[in-house]
Amino acid sequence: MVNAKEAFRGIAEIEVKSALPGWLCLRIAPEIKLKEVVVGFFRSQMADLPEDLRENLCTALDELLSNTLEHGCRLGPRCGCELTAIRTTRMVLLQIRDAGPGFELDAVAHAAVNNPPEDPLRHAELRSQMGLRPGGFGILLVKQIADDLIYNERGNEVAFVKYLDRQPH
Helix, strand or coil, rough: CCCCCCCCCCCCCCEEEECCCCCCEEEEECCCHHEEEEEEEHHCCCCCCCHHHHHHHHHHHHHHHHHHHHHHHHCCCCCCEEEEECCCCCEEEEEEEEECCCCCCCHCCCCHHHCCCCCCCCCHHHHHHHHCCCCCHHHHHHHHHCCCCEEECCCCCCEEEHHHHHHCC
16 A cells, blocks of 8 residues: 555645545645545555445545535635545544635535425526536535535535445445
């Protein structure tokens, strides 16, 4: 298994703050291309998990990093984010924080997570009216994967928890 310091050596836009096998902490510059590098490394660190669980965890990390870098940081050169990934025998915890202004989850009407049950595609119409690309399913998808998904009150930090001991064997 490759250590984080080795994996990110030569990538100045990723600072390794902790490289312990059970506690990874990275400072990531606000560049979407870095997301793929980080998710690829995370995938390699979860290689011992069942493939479907590993891919779900990687999908969740990809979505959370996308939201952080695109919306939280707005790809601003002075923003960036910090990712902490903690793994025990019983759970995976992903904590992501950015320096952006944050958001209120209930106020994001253009996200599928806030669609009323009787109108499951309402956000798609709102996105079109706002001139946004199709999408808006990220938070809803991550909520389906997570056992717990918690945002801080400012909306610029999220904690994702997946319990490994609840998985079918």
